[in-house]
Amino acid sequence: MNDCVDSDDGENELAPFRNVMNEMYARDISRKVRSAHRIRGNSGEPLGQPPYGYRKDPLNKKHWIIDPEATQVVRDIFRMCLEGKGNDTIARILQENGILNCTAYWHEKGIGRGGKKTQPNPYRWKNSTIRKILTQQEYCGDVINFKTYSKSFKDKTRIDNPEENWVIFKDVHEPIVDQDTFEQVQKKIIKRTKRRAPKSENGEKSIFSDLLYCADCGEKLYYSVTNNYKREQAYFFCSSYRKNSEVCSAHYIREKVVEQIVLESMQRILLNVQAFEKEFARKQMDCYTEDKKKQLAAKRREVSK
Numbered sequence: 001m002n003d004c005v006d007s008d009d010g011e012n013e014l015a016p017f018r019n020v021m022n023e024m025y026a027r028d029i030s031r032k033v034r035s036a037h038r039i040r041g042n043s044g045e046p047l048g049q050p051p052y053g054y055r056k057d058p059l060n061k062k063h064w065i066i067d068p069e070a071t072q073v074v075r076d077i078f079r080m081c082l083e084g085k086g087n088d089t090i091a092r093i094l095q096e097n098g099i100l101n102c103t104a105y106w107h108e109k110g111i112g113r114g115g116k117k118t119q120p121n122p123y124r125w126k127n128s129t130i131r132k133i134l135t136q137q138e139y140c141g142d143v144i145n146f147k148t149y150s151k152s153f154k155d156k157t158r159i160d161n162p163e164e165n166w167v168i169f170k171d172v173h174e175p176i177v178d179q180d181t182f183e184q185v186q187k188k189i190i191k192r193t194k195r196r197a198p199k200s201e202n203g204e205k206s207i208f209s210d211l212l213y214c215a216d217c218g219e220k221l222y223y224s225v226t227n228n229y230k231r232e233q234a235y236f237f238c239s240s241y242r243k244n245s246e247v248c249s250a251h252y253i254r255e256k257v258v259e260q261i262v263l264e265s266m267q268r269i270l271l272n273v274q275a276f277e278k279e280f281a282r283k284q285m286d287c288y289t290e291d292k293k294k295q296l297a298a299k300r301r302e303v304s305k
Contacts, residue, residue, distance in 0.1 A: 030153035041145035044169040048147075049113060051136050052102040053176050064173040071176050073099055077133055078177050081185050087134075091125035101125050134189060137168075140182050141175035144168050206234065208258055214238045217248040223255075 005012050041047050045062050053074040054064040073094070080090045094101075104122030106113040137144055145167045148158040205223065212221040219240035225233070237252040273280045 026153060041167055044143060044172060046143045046172075047145050051138050052105070052133065053139065054173070055111065066174050066176065070105060074133060074139060074176050077130060078139075078181055078185055081134055081188060082181070084188075087127045087130040090130050091127060094125045095121075095123045098123055099125070102129060131189070134185050137182065139176045140179050141171045141173055142168055143172045206236075206255055208236070208255065208262075212236050212253075212258070214240060214248060214251055216251065219248065221251075221253070 003015075003018055005015050005018070037047065046064065050056060050064045053067055053070045055067045057063040057065045077090055077094075080093065085093070100108060100122050101119075101124060103113070104119060133139075146161055146165060149161050150156060150158060209223045210220070213219065214221060217238065217240045219238060221236035222239045223234065223236055234255040235252050236255065236258065238248050240248040
């Protein structure tokens with residue numbers, strides 16, 4: 001607009017050169033910002049927002065201080081983990097005790113951290129939130145920079161950085177949990193993850209993983225292998241119930257039952273195809289033709305645009 005380029009006036013010979021110059025300018029700005037970002041990160045300044053339990057020091061925005069109310073919740077989460085409670089159990093206990101989740105707590109305290117300002121249940125804690133809290137080394141008083149990165153200024157997607165590329169600064173702010181407690185929790189998490197690995201003996205997932213959904217609430221069914229990973233005992237259960245038992249009941253189905261249902265359904269279809277082969281071929285051709293017509297119409301609309 002500012003360059004007075006209007007497609008209604010016909011082609012503009014200078015437009016391609018302006019585009020190149022604008023992209024070079026954006027690339028140069030991105031390079032300078034990345035350089036400044038790298039210098040700040042390597043100097044020990046925390047690049048991200050403080051996690052739940054900390055807040056920025058009003059006198060020094062580059063320093064984190066303890067938030068007493070949230071800190072006690074973080075310590076309780078670590079304590080319950082050491083007692084042997086799982087992430088879902090911890091989340092349920094926090095909900096029953098009326099503890100606001102991270103996002104709701106920040107909004108109540110007027111801390112601008114994004115997220116939905118209104119939630120159906122501000123006391124509901126997720127399994128993933130508990131796990132994230134239990135694995136954050138920042139609670140030991142450390143600052144960890146460059147955990148993620150983006151490929152270019154055109155792509156804002158954050159990509160996990162390998163741990164060897166992290167820059168860690170020890171004992172920068174007051175710790176919430178001691179190093180020994182943190183390491184014990186990490187061992188429990190690793191052990192628990194191995195015990196609940198949703199895979200068979202040969203390391204393969206179920207062929208139905210990510211394909212089954214609860215008939216009542218519509219949430220995905222999770223795959224689980226128990227009893228020393230015996231495949232005969234594998235089953236699927238409602239993820240909604242695991243996250244919040246008030247939303248849906250404890251639906252589950254054995255993997256063997258799913259296999260039998262699918263097999264019987266396929267056998268019925270094959271028998272139907274054999275009995276009415278010509279009719280089946282005609283219906284398939286009609287569907288194929290209809291799909292092709294829709295694709296062609298979509299392409300024409302695209303060309304028109």
